[in-house]
Amino acid sequence: MSTTAPTVEFDHGAELHAPELYQPQDVLAHSVATLDDIGPSEVAFYREHGYLAVREAFTPAETQAAIEGLVDLIMGKVPAFNGITFEAAAREILPTLSLEQRQDAVRKVWYFVSHEARLRAISDHPKLRAVIRMLLGGCESEMFQDMALIKPPRLGREKPWHQDHAYFDYPLGTPVVGVWIALDAATLENGCMQLLPGRHREGPIVHFKRRDWQICDKVILGTRSVAAPLPPGGLLLFDGLLPHGTPHNSSTHRRRALQFHYAPAGITKTTEEERMRHFGSEGKGVTC
Numbered sequence: 001m002s003t004t005a006p007t008v009e010f011d012h013g014a015e016l017h018a019p020e021l022y023q024p025q026d027v028l029a030h031s032v033a034t035l036d037d038i039g040p041s042e043v044a045f046y047r048e049h050g051y052l053a054v055r056e057a058f059t060p061a062e063t064q065a066a067i068e069g070l071v072d073l074i075m076g077k078v079p080a081f082n083g084i085t086f087e088a089a090a091r092e093i094l095p096t097l098s099l100e101q102r103q104d105a106v107r108k109v110w111y112f113v114s115h116e117a118r119l120r121a122i123s124d125h126p127k128l129r130a131v132i133r134m135l136l137g138g139c140e141s142e143m144f145q146d147m148a149l150i151k152p153p154r155l156g157r158e159k160p161w162h163q164d165h166a167y168f169d170y171p172l173g174t175p176v177v178g179v180w181i182a183l184d185a186a187t188l189e190n191g192c193m194q195l196l197p198g199r200h201r202e203g204p205i206v207h208f209k210r211r212d213w214q215i216c217d218k219v220i221l222g223t224r225s226v227a228a229p230l231p232p233g234g235l236l237l238f239d240g241l242l243p244h245g246t247p248h249n250s251s252t253h254r255r256r257a258l259q260f261h262y263a264p265a266g267i268t269k270t271t272e273e274e275r276m277r278h279f280g281s282e283g284k285g286v287t288c
């Protein structure tokens with residue numbers, strides 16, 4: 001029998017961001033305790049502000065099971081799974097790291113739900129699916145993207161400001177709900193989510209390929225942003241057009257998170273060309 005070592009994928013890396021891009025004026029003022037607390041007034045809040053935070057969405061046992069599922073994937077315990085991207089900054093040191101130490105070199109783990117029941121239990125959690133249904137106006141939902149964003153201590157690169165819809169070939173107007181779940185405490189120091197509340201209502205913003213596929217820094221500088229620190233098991237629900245980003249993790253603490261995206265079931269995708277008409281810069285006379 002011949003075996004092939006799995007290909008090791010690295011992130012493209014990028015220079016460090018300007019610190020001014022992540023200096024929030026406020027910390028989230030509004031959150032609910034549990035998914036059971038979401039009713040019509042919280043749905044109205046989500047529509048107006050583009051996000052909703054839940055402090056204790058998952059129990060400590062559910063959160064711990066998700067961490068263990070993730071760590072098993074990273075440690076290679078599921079041989080058929082190879083959806084791991086390492087931080088570019090770990091390229092030189094990776095061969096010297098033990099399997100255990102590799103945990104703190106991973107940037108992203110993705111498309112894992114069919115490989116890991118403990119993670120699928122989170123994306124399919126009945127209470128979460130019921131809330132997504134409310135946010136989609138009563139439509140049945142389809143989860144179309146699953147990933148874990150690890151942001152390891154010291155190495156974890158920024159995810160520059162962007163709108164998630166700029167990455168998805170769904171017709172503009174499709175309600176896309178992002179769910180971002182903290183597995184560790186997400187803090188200002190280790191790279192919690194930062195948001196521009198209400199700006200989803202302004203529609204698509206032009207994106208550029210810079211440190212990533214992102215909103216131009218000069219559009220963000222000087223705007224009022226809000227930080228969303230969360231305890232482990234807490235989550236953020238956000239609209240696919242809400243601008244958000246996370247800074248480099250310059251702390252010594254892990255910041256592991258899961259992120260799932262949901263759209264109404266049965267939506268027909270559009271083309272990349274159509275997406276770029278809305279989110280690309282070509283022909284718009286804008287520069288970055």
Ligand SMILES: O=C(O)CCC(=O)C(=O)O
Nearest residue numbers: 149151159164245246257
């Ligand atoms: O978890 C992060 O650091 C950023 C996640 C995010 O916004 C994304 O991947 O779209």
